[in-house]
Structure formats: structure tokens, C-alpha cells
Amino acid sequence: MHEASIAQGIIDIAQEHLRRWGLREVKSISVRVGAATGGVVEALRFAFDAMKLDTPLEGAELVVERVPLQGQCLECGRPFECWEQFVLACPHCRSPRFRLRGGRELDVLQMEAE
């Protein structure tokens, strides 16, 4: 995965909000990462910690909320969720016909800044 691009995206969004609110530094920033994005949280932290140096996020903590992959089967109708990146079939009835309901999230939620 491309965790460096994601970390850069987080830093860019935070800097834009700092400017908009007239603030100087970020203390913490919360993000949501869905399992189906393939984002590896450990790699994301590593990239974020390397890339935040010399930015107003230098002292910022990255808070990650992980979201499972969630689906609903179109055959048996039952919902399911798991921590896999991909699901090929409904875990209940093995049908390949299902709808993805969650797990593609890759969002910044909020930040603490002063």
C-alpha cells in the first residue's frame, strides 16, 4: 500500500485546517481507516512520524480508528463483517453476490490544535 501518500494527505488536510482556523500547531489528529482500503496502520504511523517532522504536526499524535469490512449478502440477506481486506463470498452461504456496506473509509475525523 501507499501509506506515505496517505500520511501526506493527512498532513495536507491538517495544515489547511490550521490556516482556516488561524491556529499554530496540531496536538493530535484522528483518522478512520477501513479494512477494505488495505491501509496498514503500523506503516501509516511510521510514514506519518517520518513526514510530520518540520511541520506544525511535529508534536501531533495520530489516533487511528479502524473500521471492519461490512457487507450484506444479496442471496441469504444476512449482514457480515470481518477484518479482511477482501471478501469473495458471503461467509454464511458462500454466495459471491453481496453488497459492500463499509470498510472503504479513509477519512480525517477531527484534530486537536492550538
Place this chain on the structure above:
Amino acid sequence: MKIPVVSRILEANERLAQENRALFRQRKVFVLNVMSSPGAGKTSLLEATIRALRGRVRVGVLEGDIQGSRDAERIGALGVPVVQLNTGGACHLDASMVRQGVEGLPLEELDLLFIENVGNLVCPAEFDVGEHMKCMLLSITEGEDKPLKYPLMFQASEVLLLNKMDLRPHLDVDVERLREDVLSLNPSIRIFEVSATKGQGIAEWAEWLLGRLKAHS
């Protein structure tokens, strides 16, 4: 103080991709994003496709590589406009790199632009660069297990070219199984069996691509 943000992290890329798409529409150029593993034969496929389309449509190429300009030299030898992009280590092309790259191409003189992405079966599928069609190449030497190991790229692509079919007699690869797995991931994907270096299947693929281009314009 706490600040609510609620912003999609890759939104900047999506916005730039939309701008690229608008630019391509305005210049009336149809854009393919060509993705595969390293060594699957993307540049050979482009060489063969450009020869097959010669005199019928005006083609340009954007070459994405981590480093070097060897691919651009190969394409340039065919007399078509080409720009080499070096990602400097990044594992995929993004919309901003593509935007910079196309500034070096005479877009208004092109009908068809191939973007050869960085060789990688994972990341390129996640990044919209403003293309009209995602095209995937898989060489049969890579084995029939790839669709179930790297499903996203197979799901995201409109067309799959199975390359190096001339080597089939020498390999232990189950092409029927491969096709079945691809179609289970993406029932509407169009599959062509080709050999870019021997020319097998290239005419059929080139005709289909021309039809797709006409349907779009």
C-alpha cells in the same frame, strides 16, 4: 481546541483526477491507464498496439517508472510523442504527476493517450488519474493464483490482456482457472489472450480498442 474535520484523505487526488478528466474531454483524447506487475510486458504491449493502430489514430504515451527513461526511448523510437515520468520511488502514478506529465504532450493532436503506470499490482488500482479506462495486463508466467491474491486490480479494470500466451505450451499454468477466477471477481471484464512480442491477438485487441474509442467520442 478540538476542530471537526471530516475530510476524505485521498480527496485531493480525486479532485485533481476530475480536473484531468475535464482536460482530456476538452482536448478530445481518450485515456487508458495501463497497469500490471513489473515485467508483464506493458511497454511491449504498447509497442505492438501502436504499430497496429498506425495511420488510424494519433497516439501518445506517458511512461511512469520509478527511475530511468528506457521505456520512453523504446516508445519514442516508434515516432509517437512520449513523456517519461519518474516517480522517484513512489509505487504508483497519481493525478498530480499525470497532470505535470501531460503538459509535455501535444494533447490537441492526439486521439488516444496511454498512461503506462508503475509496475505494481496493488497501489495503481487505488489512484484515479483521470483516465477513461483502466486496462490490466497479466502475463501467464505470473501464475493463475494472481486474481485471488490481488483482487482489487482485477475488479477495477474494464479489460484484461493475458500476455505471453506463446509460452503456454512450456508452462504449468491453468489459463481456464485463471479466466474463471477473474470473471468471478469481475463478471463484466473483457479478456484478450495476446502475445505482445509475437503479435498473437494484437489485431483483435486493437480493433476492440478502436471500437471503444469511437463509442466514447
